[in-house]
Amino acid sequence: MAVSVDEAVSAGPVPKHAPPTRRRSGRGRAIVEVALLTVLAVVMLFPVLWMIETSIKENRDVYAVPAKFFDFDVTLDHYRDVFVSSGLSVSFLNSVIVAGASTVLATVLGVPAAWAYSRFTLKAKKDQLFFILSTRFMPPVVVVIPIFLMYRYIGLIDSALGLILIYTAFNVPFTIWMMKGFVDEVPAEYEDAAMLDGYTRLQAFRKFTLPLLVPGIAATAVFALIFSWNEFVFAIFLTSSDEVRTAPPAIAGLIGGTTVDWGLVAASSVVFALPVLIFAYLVRKHLVAGVTLGAVRR
Amino acid sequence: MGTVAAHGLRKSFGKVQALDGVTLDVPNGAFFVVLGPSGAGKTTTLRAIAGLEKLDAGSVRLDGRDATADTPAERDLAMVFQSYALYPRRTAYENIASPLRARRSSSSEIAAAVDRVASLLHIERLLQRRPAQLSGGEMQRVALARALVRSPRAFLMDEPLTNLDLKLRVEMRTELTRIHRSLGATFVYVTNDQVEALSMADQVAVLKEGKVQQVGTPTEVYERPANQWVAGFVGSPPISLLACHAEGDRLVGADGWTLPRPRWTTAEDGRALMLGLRAEDLSVEQRGDASLPGEVYGLEPLGDRTVVDVRVGTEILKVKARPTITGTPGERLQVTVDLDRAHLFDAGTGLSLSQAGR
Ligand SMILES: Nc1ncnc2c1ncn2[C@@H]1O[C@H](COP(=O)(O)OP(=O)(O)O)[C@@H](O)[C@H]1O
Ligand SMILES: [Mg+2]
Numbered sequence: 001m002a003v004s005v006d007e008a009v010s011a012g013p014v015p016k017h018a019p020p021t022r023r024r025s026g027r028g029r030a031i032v033e034v035a036l037l038t039v040l041a042v043v044m045l046f047p048v049l050w051m052i053e054t055s056i057k058e059n060r061d062v063y064a065v066p067a068k069f070f071d072f073d074v075t076l077d078h079y080r081d082v083f084v085s086s087g088l089s090v091s092f093l094n095s096v097i098v099a100g101a102s103t104v105l106a107t108v109l110g111v112p113a114a115w116a117y118s119r120f121t122l123k124a125k126k127d128q129l130f131f132i133l134s135t136r137f138m139p140p141v142v143v144v145i146p147i148f149l150m151y152r153y154i155g156l157i158d159s160a161l162g163l164i165l166i167y168t169a170f171n172v173p174f175t176i177w178m179m180k181g182f183v184d185e186v187p188a189e190y191e192d193a194a195m196l197d198g199y200t201r202l203q204a205f206r207k208f209t210l211p212l213l214v215p216g217i218a219a220t221a222v223f224a225l226i227f228s229w230n231e232f233v234f235a236i237f238l239t240s241s242d243e244v245r246t247a248p249p250a251i252a253g254l255i256g257g258t259t260v261d262w263g264l265v266a267a268s269s270v271v272f273a274l275p276v277l278i279f280a281y282l283v284r285k286h287l288v289a290g291v292t293l294g295a296v297r298r
Numbered sequence: 299m300g301t302v303a304a305h306g307l308r309k310s311f312g313k314v315q316a317l318d319g320v321t322l323d324v325p326n327g328a329f330f331v332v333l334g335p336s337g338a339g340k341t342t343t344l345r346a347i348a349g350l351e352k353l354d355a356g357s358v359r360l361d362g363r364d365a366t367a368d369t370p371a372e373r374d375l376a377m378v379f380q381s382y383a384l385y386p387r388r389t390a391y392e393n394i395a396s397p398l399r400a401r402r403s404s405s406s407e408i409a410a411a412v413d414r415v416a417s418l419l420h421i422e423r424l425l426q427r428r429p430a431q432l433s434g435g436e437m438q439r440v441a442l443a444r445a446l447v448r449s450p451r452a453f454l455m456d457e458p459l460t461n462l463d464l465k466l467r468v469e470m471r472t473e474l475t476r477i478h479r480s481l482g483a484t485f486v487y488v489t490n491d492q493v494e495a496l497s498m499a500d501q502v503a504v505l506k507e508g509k510v511q512q513v514g515t516p517t518e519v520y521e522r523p524a525n526q527w528v529a530g531f532v533g534s535p536p537i538s539l540l541a542c543h544a545e546g547d548r549l550v551g552a553d554g555w556t557l558p559r560p561r562w563t564t565a566e567d568g569r570a571l572m573l574g575l576r577a578e579d580l581s582v583e584q585r586g587d588a589s590l591p592g593e594v595y596g597l598e599p600l601g602d603r604t605v606v607d608v609r610v611g612t613e614i615l616k617v618k619a620r621p622t623i624t625g626t627p628g629e630r631l632q633v634t635v636d637l638d639r640a641h642l643f644d645a646g647t648g649l650s651l652s653q654a655g656r
Contacts, residue, residue: 077361189383192350195370196377197444198400 054266078267091250099228102167110175118183178204300315307356318508328366376445452484553611574641577618
């Protein structure tokens with residue numbers, strides 16, 4: 001977000017105007033900034049607002065031309081439909097299971113790996129880390145066909161386990177990279193001291209370093225969770241039955257019949273977006289601390 | 299019991315040879331100081347003894363038994379880290395209790411042991427604070443307490459006093475010596491401060507660039523430095539070094555001065571030498587037959603004494619004098635040399651040529 005704000009401010013149509021803006025008095029500059037940010041916020045938030053509005057409009061008002069912004073009738077019917085008649089509740093449950101399990105797995109595997117990469121001298125450590133990162137260079141969609149074929153061969157197609165494994169595979173490298181930054185920040189001497197106290201190396205990690213990593217783990221897990229929760233391409237290719245499908249393909253599946261129940265689509269989208277928003281809000285302090293901690297070397 | 303013996307320790311970090319064959323023999327109950335400048339490999343030596351560093355070569359024996367492959371916990375040592383490494387989330391009490399918790403002592407034993415060591419180090423009122431709420435000197439005491447709470451085979455201390463202000467450092471020196479005496483335990487103590495080394499040690503090992511330069515009592519290291527580098531590193535003000543060579547029964551300086559050749563040196567004529575003279579073995583007040591002509595370059599009053607910088611030719615001699623001495627720069631004078639206490643080094647190898655005759 002911060003990046004896009006900067007770009008929006010500096011990439012004005014007439015670059016010559018930028019210096020006068022900078023030189024303006026504090027108040028004038030603040031007004032320009034607020035105006036630009038307001039425009040930006042409106043542009044970015046409009047689709048979200050529209051989605052929320054649609055989700056609480058009576059069907060009549062959803063399809064009204066011209067569109068009604070303020071004077072529509074409010075209803076929660078669409079939300080009831082999401083959980084009762086549409087069958088989407090199964091998809092949401094699947095999403096919770098798949099995203100939750102893959103995040104837990106990626107954390108359990110990635111955090112110790114990050115610790116090892118941070119603490120030990122390994123042969124070709126830099127190359128190994130680069131290889132791990134390189135798995136994230138290409139878009140996942142590139143490998144979806146081979147994975148589909150492999151999954152069909154070993155019977156993981158159309159299973160929650162299949163999705164959990166593929167999401168874990170994508171989240172582990174991310175977790176290792178992100179967590180290595182956090183582990184690097186914790187002095188290794190705490191573990192050295194603990195080992196002299198009489199603990200084993202693993203006990204030293206668990207009792208002394210791990211508690212200091214909790215904010216970093218929370219931040220990393222939120223990112224992994226958001227990735228798994230939002231993932232669409234693998235979900236739609238690797239699953240087909242309604243009992244296994246996660247929410248993104250299931251919601252997408254609502255669009256495409258002869259008539260589209262936009263109220264239901266909007267309501268399910270809101271329900272889909274909420275958990276991530278709430279979770280990110282709860283750990284927002286750790287997120288910011290985490291991102292800066294991991295990035296800035298002292 | 300607590301003997302620590304390191305033999306031929308070698309360790310490199312990439313291109314840096316941190317330890318280049320370090321051998322130390324620490325007898326039971328000794329206050330053994332490893333002295334060297336920053337980067338000499340002191341910390342690496344301690345970490346190798348503690349089992350925290352994987353060695354390229356060499357062995358560590360504890361109480362006569364090969365411990366090279368043992369884990370740090372198995373070695374039964376305690377270490378005070380240069381950075382203290384106090385656990386940030388735990389109170390001072392919990393930090394001090396940690397070695398006992400790791401070894402599954404009962405909570406009544408722990409409470410008794412922590413109380414004992416807390417009163418030994420006068421930190422009773424700090425026990426409920428976290429490291430962030432402690433000053434440098436207090437953290438240092440807590441770190442010491444964490445080591446002293448147990449009776450390990452030996453205590454390893456990595457520059458524990460370096461981060462303290464001077465007054466506290468002098469106090470803690472005395473206190474540590476007292477603790478060492480009352481415990482009768484083996485201390486391996488690392489420092490870059492030669493005053494600390496000379497005042498606290500039974501034995502000093504002088505380390506430079508991963509190599510032991512000399513091992514001996516503080517007196518030996520001070521009075522009979524094995525080479526020019528040790529002579530220059532130990533002692534304050536630093537020893538003055540003058541280039542010269544022997545010619546018959548005279549020493550002839552590069553600047554043309556001459557002194558009687560000391561009886562004890564065996565150096566052949568013409569060999570390039572360095573004459574090492576300590577400030578207290580020089581005088582601007584007494585008269586003697588061995589003296590050098592010079593002029594006052596500067597005065598450095600230090601309270602109990604004044605160090606006079608005397609220019610001899612192109613070199614500066616540091617001369618100890620009484621505190622009331624006066625002099626103006628440029629004033630000519632004679633510096634009397636106590637040749638029996640002078641040092642001669644081979645200018646090429648730096649090795650001492652004084653040992654043989656003394
Ligand atoms: N973990 C490390 N990685 C790379 N170089 C190191 C490491 N530890 C020590 N060194 C290098 O080894 C040499 C000796 O270091 P050290 O034992 O810490 O010296 P001292 O404690 O005497 O100041 C130094 O040149 C230092 O830079
Ligand atoms: Mg050090």
